[in-house]
Amino acid sequence: MRVVIGLDVGGANTKAAVLDGDGRVRVASEPFEVWRRPDALAGAIASVVGRLGFEGAPVAMTTTAELVDAFGTKREGVVHVLDAAGSALVGRDLRVITTDGELIAFEQARAAPLRCAAANWMATALLVARSIPDAILLDCGGTTTDVIPILGGSVVARGRTDVERLLSGELVYTGALRTNVAAIVSHVPIGGRPCPVSSELFAISADAHLLRGSLTSEECTCTFPDGRGASLPEARARLARVVCADPEQLGDGDIDAIAAAVEEAQIAAIAGALERVAAPLPAGVGVIVVGAGAFLARAAVARCGLPALDDSGAPALAGEAGEVAAAVALSVLGRE
Numbered sequence: 001m002r003v004v005i006g007l008d009v010g011g012a013n014t015k016a017a018v019l020d021g022d023g024r025v026r027v028a029s030e031p032f033e034v035w036r037r038p039d040a041l042a043g044a045i046a047s048v049v050g051r052l053g054f055e056g057a058p059v060a061m062t063t064t065a066e067l068v069d070a071f072g073t074k075r076e077g078v079v080h081v082l083d084a085a086g087s088a089l090v091g092r093d094l095r096v097i098t099t100d101g102e103l104i105a106f107e108q109a110r111a112a113p114l115r116c117a118a119a120n121w122m123a124t125a126l127l128v129a130r131s132i133p134d135a136i137l138l139d140c141g142g143t144t145t146d147v148i149p150i151l152g153g154s155v156v157a158r159g160r161t162d163v164e165r166l167l168s169g170e171l172v173y174t175g176a177l178r179t180n181v182a183a184i185v186s187h188v189p190i191g192g193r194p195c196p197v198s199s200e201l202f203a204i205s206a207d208a209h210l211l212r213g214s215l216t217s218e219e220c221t222c223t224f225p226d227g228r229g230a231s232l233p234e235a236r237a238r239l240a241r242v243v244c245a246d247p248e249q250l251g252d253g254d255i256d257a258i259a260a261a262v263e264e265a266q267i268a269a270i271a272g273a274l275e276r277v278a279a280p281l282p283a284g285v286g287v288i289v290v291g292a293g294a295f296l297a298r299a300a301v302a303r304c305g306l307p308a309l310d311d312s313g314a315p316a317l318a319g320e321a322g323e324v325a326a327a328v329a330l331s332v333l334g335r336e
Contacts, residue, residue: 006330007061011068016048017327025321035068046088058093060334062120078113099160120326121146125155127329140293142177147277169276176293177222179205188258202241208262210235270300290322
């Protein structure tokens with residue numbers, strides 16, 4: 001069976017994966033903030049795909065980078081990403097997945113770009129549906145969380161566009177790395193009292209999870225608001241600024257309480273969406289968790305009292321492959 005590389009072009013990260021001839025999954029991921037250098041996207045795509053080898057292999061791709069505000073419209077953004085991929089992958093057969101789950105030719109995608117906007121979740125859900133016919137896919141990444149119902153081996157999501165998915169609860173704009181703390185909580189406990197937070201971009205969710213021990217510094221593949229690093233002192237300083245302070249003015253207990261409040265709010269948001277999506281499904285439908293924020297997703301599943309499915313049901317997404325799930329799924333789907 002031929003080898004196909006799966007490519008997922010996000011606004012902040014470019015990810016690729018391949019299921020090789022021996023059935024092993026190889027993955028590659030590179031941070032690349034499209035809004036800063038949209039004209040350099042082709043180089044980022046060439047780099048991440050090239051790391052996998054398999055020169056000339058076909059590529060099946062998806063994009064969410066069209067949402068970044070470097071583009072005037074999503075239509076413009078999808079076309080820009082497609083053109084960058086076409087430039088980076090000259091001579092390769094390139095196909096693009098739609099939100100209806102169809103892999104279409106490059107020129108078809110370019111002619112109907114909105115069909116292909118933010119279809120990464122569909123790729124992952126289609127792969128899961130092949131081995132787990134009744135499930136909820138809970139994919140918590142660095143930026144967003146997908147909550148996708150699957151019944152009878154079919155993806156039964158109510159939404160297709162980002163707006164529809166936000167309205168249905170199938171897209172939660174919270175993630176383990178990049179979410180502005182001020183978008184997660186309105187108040188945090190300081191000295192045991194609720195304190196309003198600043199609406200500035202001082203800290204992100206990665207800061208809280210570093211402090212909580214849920215993420216390591218190596219797992220924080222994101223740019224921090226102050227441009228500094230992922231050490232615990234740096235994370236503490238950023239979290240203190242959320243309440244317009246610094247570590248000298250706050251005790252460690254206060255900063256730890258901020259981190260705990262952020263984690264709790266994210267779990268609650270994901271659990272709320274999960275309950276909403278699960279409500280119309282038959283009782284006993286289990287949840288499979290993937291993504292860089294799987295620790296948040298697992299806590300939400302436990303809070304909802306839903307059965308947790310281990311990744312043996314979808315072995316291609318086990319381990320680090322689950323962090324680039326859409327790319328892995330496209331590699332598998334593209335082979336057919």
